[in-house]
Amino acid sequence: ILNVEQSPQSLHVQEGDSTNFTCSFPSSNFYALHWYRWETAKSPEALFVMTLNGDEKKKGRISATLNTKEGYSYLYIKGSQPEDSATYLCALPLDSGNTPLVFGKGTRLSVIA
Amino acid sequence: EAGVAQSPRYKIIEKRQSVAFWCNPISGHATLYWYQQILGQGPKLLIQFQNNGVVDDSQLPKDRFSAERLKGVDSTLKIQPAKLEDSAVYLCASSLQGVGYGYTFGSGTRLTVV
DSSP states (O other): OOOOEEEOSEEEEETTOOEEEEEEOOSTTOOOEEEEEEOTTSOOEEEEEEOSTTOEEEETTEEEEEETTTTEEEEEESSOOGGGOEEEEEEEESSSSSOOEEEOOOEEEEEEO | OOOOEEEOSEEEEOTTOOEEEEEEOOTTOOEEEEEEEOTTSOOEEEEEEETTEEEEOTTSOTTTEEEEOGGGSOEEEEESSOOGGGOEEEEEEEEOSSTTOOOEEOOOEEEEEO
16 A cells, blocks of 8 residues: 655645645655646646656746655645646556556645735 | 546436446547545545556445446446445546556546435
């Protein structure tokens, strides 16, 4: 069983604030880490796939870092906007083969205008 | 490219009734997944197909849930009979093979069992 923990469970920020949240996972047997954004009534959307320790990825105002040795990834949002309101999901595969992703419970972000 | 198509978007049924969901994945994606997301929890895998073969169905409640992927393309997920605890969002996703490939999800079916 792969335990993927996300924190906080939810947070509310003001428009323009920067924020970050965490995905924690066992540091042994790491293969890849995926971040998804899931807006209400829409499909979950892939943000990043990260595979190497020290990886940093960026997409607009959203960036992510990965530390496989200590078992965590941070997702940062700079200058939050109301359209960033969504649930952010972290997921990891069980092994290097054709195995499915195991998801965390997500962090629900609400950006208040 | 066209996305993953799912239908219906919403369904309300009474307990003990049956229901079916349909998914059409991205063309060329051999792997197809069905996930169940109960409110407050992360998506949980129900079944994974590789082409038309089952790779993992260890968490599928086989006494009431069934799934098939005929001809390795479209897939259907059925619940018969439904229970109150089956109320959830059912997500279909497809991907290329390999840990470096992300999923493309459908918009999901929100099922309410009353």
